Amino acid sequence: MNGFEQALTTGIEGGTIILYPALGELIGERAGVVNLGMEGCMLAGALSAFAVGAITGSAWLGVLAGIGGGAVVGLAHAWLVVKRHADQLASGLVLWFLALGLTSVLGANYVSQTVTPLPVINVTGLSAIPWIGPIFFEHDPLVYISYFLVPLIGWALYRTRIGLVLRATGERPEVVSVAGRRPELVQMGAVVLGAALAGIGGAQLSVGYVDNWFDDMTNGYGFIAVAVVLFAAWRPWLVMIGAYLFGVALAAAGVLQAHGIEVNQYVLDALPYFVTLVALVALGRSGGSRAPEGLTKALTNSS
């Protein structure tokens, strides 16, 4: 395997850690709620997954626990933001700090423990394809599930009634209310679902990728997920591309250096953020940002 291929392979695996919370953030933001606490949801998911995985010996039970862990943090955010009308940005940051503190304290005993990680499965047939095979089809099952999840979410958002209601809630909750639906419930559901997805991302990190737990292990992945959604201008397929772009950028420097090519890790790290910023400027220039209207309102009236 050459360096380029290896960078892409690691990029997909690492990018999946970003993809799950990014899809979650996408769903929440489409319903008009930004969650800066994705980092916290991921931490909760990562620790729950690792703890349950280590105790039961089953990484899959761990993943389920990760979903639960993320969802609990998401529920707190949903309650504060939707029911108590709290400032969305402050609530997200608070829950990040809360999850950081809680997982650091509660996870202290798990720091040196081991877990049976999710198995790496080579997809029969597909993994034999040169180039594409090793890059896309030699991973753990959560990576494969994400391949299906992206089109599923795209379909649900654009082709189903619930997706329509969700998007309408993000744009004009009053209209949804008049149509006889309860926008509050839609928003809460979207936030909790999104946070549960972030929990899977955390699980992919702790029982799929590094097979370890240490405090603050998400190291900014949750914030990257927020950036990816902006990069993607709230579209599922672009979220996938963005997540892999960040994943490859994070993985590339190490791999390239191992092959004797000197690059500075941090220049590569900054690149996707820079691209996102340029994309935002370009979108703004082309007139009309694609941000859900309710989201824009939530972000501007927060003082």
Place this chain on the structure above:
Amino acid sequence: MNVLSTKTQDEPKLLAPEELTNPTWSSRLTEVVTAAISTRGLRRLGVALGVYVVCLGLFALLVLSQKANPFGVFNSIFQSALFSNGSIPEVILRAVPIVLAALAVSVPARAGLVNVGGEGQLIMGAVAATGVGVYLGNSVPGFIGWICMGVAGFGAGAVWGGLAGLLRVLVNANEAVTTLLLNFIANDTMLYLLYQPWKDPTGGGQPESRPLSSHEVLPRLFGSSINLGVIIAMVAALVVWYLLKRSGWGFALRVVGGNQQAASRAGLPVNRLRISSMAVGGGLAGLGGMLYLAGTQLQLLPGGTATYGYIAFLAAFLGRHDPFKVVLAGLLFAAIAVSAPGLQLSYGLDGNVVDALLAFIVVAPLVLSSRRKGAF
């Protein structure tokens, strides 16, 4: 549309916000007392107290779950923040970057802008100050070095914040979003410099810059560990208070934040005011980064600001963007941050436990923040 009728429509917006009338202390006190005496006020006070008690109780439960005594932990936090040897100066030193980065949130908030970029602005301030400080070295007298570093720090932060303001005005890119992105670009910029061009060749391979020369370090005052940076930060906070509460610029910001259309009809340069509020905010955070570097850290280190920018956002929120309260909130959070090592040493709790405490303190007003009318 009839000009006159729009004028009358906008008028209440322009004049109504009670903050514009600047009540005196005595009238405010009477207000608070009468509000508290009325039953509704009492009930709200009770609810507020109850929420705080529940939040602190949850933190106590967390501590208990680790078989530590919660009273001991709270006592230890008080000790390390207030009573143990040299604790107060340490809290004050730690508060310098937090308070200035919090004011960096509050100034643009007056103009209705959300600055989540305190972290990046702190970093860029420290980076610029390091660049200038290391470059100047021993070539100039100390006080010229301080001024140059301060100007560089303020300037770099102002550019970082102003850029977000500029993007908001020019292409309508949401500043909450761009400032967040700029945080990461700032952090990566710092790490890039520390791992390659600025790496101290005598630093044993550690990613750290050359230390500032000894006379560039801000001098200590009154034989304590308090340094000149604290005085500068206090002056900066006073200036912010004056600008926001007493100056025409601060008044104009509030008008822009209250009703942008009314502001532009009244002939205010809305775009320039918005950009300037972000630049001044960013500059304050940049100054905070410079003061922390030249007073406490003395060389640029990775993770030197350690999420202070985000803590500052919460401090500004807790202080409701009122300069005086924001300073108090910043001091409170600094005290909590300072207590971390002690909790680790005497109770075996992970140092990050203080993040949970900080969060529980801010969760309370979030729970209570319910707006008067429902959103839908």
